[in-house]
Amino acid sequence: MKACLPPSPDKTAPAQTVSDRVLEVEELRTYFYTRGGLMKAVDGVSFALKRGETLAIVGESGCGKSVTALSILRLVADPPGRIVGGSARLDGVDLIELDAAAMRAIRGNRISMIFQEPMTSLNPVMTIGRQISEALILHQALSRTAAMRRATEMLQLVGIPEPQQRIREYPHQLSGGMRQRAMIAMAVACNPEVLIADEPTSALDVTIQAQILDLIGRLQKELGTAVILITHDLGVVAETAERVIVMYAGRKVEEAPVAALFASPLHPYTRGLLNSIPRLPSIERRSDGPPVQRLQEIPGIVPALSNLPPGCSFAPRCAFASDVCRQAYPRYEEKQGGHWAACWHSDKLAGAANA
Amino acid sequence: MAVIDHDVELRRAGAHVRGWGGALVHFMRRYPLGAIGALIMLLFIATAIFADQITSYDPTSTNPRVSLAPPGEQHTLGADFMGRDVFSRIVYGARISLAVAIGATALGCLIGVTIGLLSGFFGGWVDLIVQRLIDIMQALPLLVMALIMAASLGPSLTNTIIAIAIPLVPNVARIIRSNTLALREMPFVEAARAVGMSEARIAVQHVLPNTLAPLIVLATAQFGSAILVESALAFLGLGVPEPHPSWGRMLSESAAEYVRTAPWLVIFPGIAISLVVFGTNLLGDAIRDILDPRQRI
Numbered sequence: 001m002k003a004c005l006p007p008s009p010d011k012t013a014p015a016q017t018v019s020d021r022v023l024e025v026e027e028l029r030t031y032f033y034t035r036g037g038l039m040k041a042v043d044g045v046s047f048a049l050k051r052g053e054t055l056a057i058v059g060e061s062g063c064g065k066s067v068t069a070l071s072i073l074r075l076v077a078d079p080p081g082r083i084v085g086g087s088a089r090l091d092g093v094d095l096i097e098l099d100a101a102a103m104r105a106i107r108g109n110r111i112s113m114i115f116q117e118p119m120t121s122l123n124p125v126m127t128i129g130r131q132i133s134e135a136l137i138l139h140q141a142l143s144r145t146a147a148m149r150r151a152t153e154m155l156q157l158v159g160i161p162e163p164q165q166r167i168r169e170y171p172h173q174l175s176g177g178m179r180q181r182a183m184i185a186m187a188v189a190c191n192p193e194v195l196i197a198d199e200p201t202s203a204l205d206v207t208i209q210a211q212i213l214d215l216i217g218r219l220q221k222e223l224g225t226a227v228i229l230i231t232h233d234l235g236v237v238a239e240t241a242e243r244v245i246v247m248y249a250g251r252k253v254e255e256a257p258v259a260a261l262f263a264s265p266l267h268p269y270t271r272g273l274l275n276s277i278p279r280l281p282s283i284e285r286r287s288d289g290p291p292v293q294r295l296q297e298i299p300g301i302v303p304a305l306s307n308l309p310p311g312c313s314f315a316p317r318c319a320f321a322s323d324v325c326r327q328a329y330p331r332y333e334e335k336q337g338g339h340w341a342a343c344w345h346s347d348k349l350a351g352a353a354n355a
Numbered sequence: 356m357a358v359i360d361h362d363v364e365l366r367r368a369g370a371h372v373r374g375w376g377g378a379l380v381h382f383m384r385r386y387p388l389g390a391i392g393a394l395i396m397l398l399f400i401a402t403a404i405f406a407d408q409i410t411s412y413d414p415t416s417t418n419p420r421v422s423l424a425p426p427g428e429q430h431t432l433g434a435d436f437m438g439r440d441v442f443s444r445i446v447y448g449a450r451i452s453l454a455v456a457i458g459a460t461a462l463g464c465l466i467g468v469t470i471g472l473l474s475g476f477f478g479g480w481v482d483l484i485v486q487r488l489i490d491i492m493q494a495l496p497l498l499v500m501a502l503i504m505a506a507s508l509g510p511s512l513t514n515t516i517i518a519i520a521i522p523l524v525p526n527v528a529r530i531i532r533s534n535t536l537a538l539r540e541m542p543f544v545e546a547a548r549a550v551g552m553s554e555a556r557i558a559v560q561h562v563l564p565n566t567l568a569p570l571i572v573l574a575t576a577q578f579g580s581a582i583l584v585e586s587a588l589a590f591l592g593l594g595v596p597e598p599h600p601s602w603g604r605m606l607s608e609s610a611a612e613y614v615r616t617a618p619w620l621v622i623f624p625g626i627a628i629s630l631v632v633f634g635t636n637l638l639g640d641a642i643r644d645i646l647d648p649r650q651r652i
Contacts, residue, residue, distance in 0.1 A: 113546075125564045125567070
């Protein structure tokens with residue numbers, strides 16, 4: 001049992017807990033009750049977020065990354081979704097237990113979110129300035145003029161030129177990258193403790209992606225915000241995150257500092273994800289003659305959440321799968337210092353990575 | 356292939372438009388019918404506002420000596436059986452028509468938008484009940500509905516406005532509801548929630564402004580039908596009561612008896628009604644084209 005959870009916050013000194021960890025998610029379960037059956041979109045996910053750190057959550061589409069984020073903000077649509085268990089404590093206060101009004105006071109104020117689609121996440125008939133000032137008016141009781149002044153400063157902060165003019169413009173007058181900057185300005189306007197970025201760069205082209213990630217990193221340093229970065233792009237993770245959580249089929253399958261994860265993944269799924277990143281040498285060698293290395297994909301697709309196999313949910317797609325994998329879900333345990341994984345064959349995998 | 360003149364194309368797209376005056380000229384070139392409609396509406400509204408300055412007769416004062424006088428120098432559009440000046444009555448009648456049209460459209464839209472927004476955004480059993488009630492209301496034609504309302508409320512300006520406004524509600528509620536249903540799934544609504552806005556505030560601040568374009572189009576169309584229904588109610592004796600001059604009643608007073616002997620009593624109010632309804636329709640079509648984002652470049 002002890003091995004199933006990361007170091008429990010209850011066992012450390014409470015004073016230290018409050019100062020060090022801003023968000024503690026424990027055994028969070030969000031289920032969807034649908035015609036197709038019960039979907040365990042988030043099934044017992046636990047993690048802690050330290051102040052000012054960047055934690056990446058990676059995984060394929062449909063593995064529960066976004067639902068985890070939405071559950072923390074209590075924005076999962078009910079029906080069909082419901083948070084059926086666990087807790088998410090912000091400075092010790094369990095968000096899951098809060099009433100609607102108290103939760104609204106947290107959203108956009110202490111925890112805010114950047115969405116994937118900057119094109120449609122801004123209201124087309126409201127000026128940029130008004131949309132940024134909304135959070136300030138709601139949470140900091142600023143007057144409209146004071147909020148607009150602050151909105152201008154925020155636009156300046158996120159690197160939008162001519163902020164005086166831009167606050168009066170409508171979303172369609174801004175480019176995609178600009179809009180994502182405006183979304184970020186909206187999210188950090190109230191100086192939140194936690195910023196959840198749900199695939200913030202997926203809808204942007206590559207040059208803008210780097211700029212947006214740099215911006216998030218810079219704001220994080222300046223404002224001391226902790227960031228949960230949800231992405232399927234491991235390149236982004238390597239560049240920005242300090243720690244990584246890998247999710248598969250609603251569960252956490254691996255957690256490690258970013259360097260350790262990239263050096264020796266202890267879960268075959270993580271390994272598969274890393275192998276599916278194109279690497280430059282394989283392209284360079286093409287002219288010399290030696291056979292071109294094919295990009296390795298993970299065979300199969302994420303299983304339907306309503307019909308997970310018994311045992312390890314990754315077993316059907318896993319090259320290492322053995323009988324034990326198909327019979328029992330592996331324990332989530334600390335395999336190396338600070339490196340957790342849920343796999344029966346982590347030792348084999350660790351050896352393979354070094355070979 | 357024909358040679359494309361970039362200047363001509365740009366001109367057509369309105370690249371040269373500068374300021375309000377330029378925009379006005381561009382609008383008239385691009386939507387000539389809309390411009391005619393707008394002109395008719397301006398004329399109509401100006402007539403209603405400046406009725407005192409335009410006319411030289413009191414629309415309600417009778418003069419037996421000029422009873423049924425044909426159009427001429429003294430009475431431009433003739434006089435009716437009681438010797439009241441037809442031109443003055445049409446001019447003052449514009450006031451009644453305008454008041455009823457504005458009042459009924461505004462009231463109808465206000466109620467319709469409220470119902471549509473509540474029904475569409477919050478859904479649930481409220482939506483179910485409201486939609487069935489609206490189904491029932493829509494089963495009756497606008498005029499029949501207005502007739503029933505007017506007959507039960509009794510004739511007065513306020514009652515006429517209410518009688519016309521209520522039957523307009525279902526259309527507005529339907530349009531707003533269907534737009535709201537699509538809008539509430541938009542990511543910016545989710546983003547507003549993530550900022551900590553309450554549902555009511557999201558509905559009013561984020562969803563409502565996005566429904567304005569279809570609402571304006573609908574309101575223009577309803578403005579025309581309100582004028583038409585007001586005339587019909589007045590024709591049937593259920594509209595604004597005497598002594599206020601109303602186009603519909605001017606028609607009904609003379610249609611049966613004087614259509615052969617004094618046709619000006621029928622023709623001129625008829626022209627007034629047709630012209631104004633025609634004007635709203637032309638303007639409405641142009642506004643629809645302008646507000647349709649698929650046509651805006």
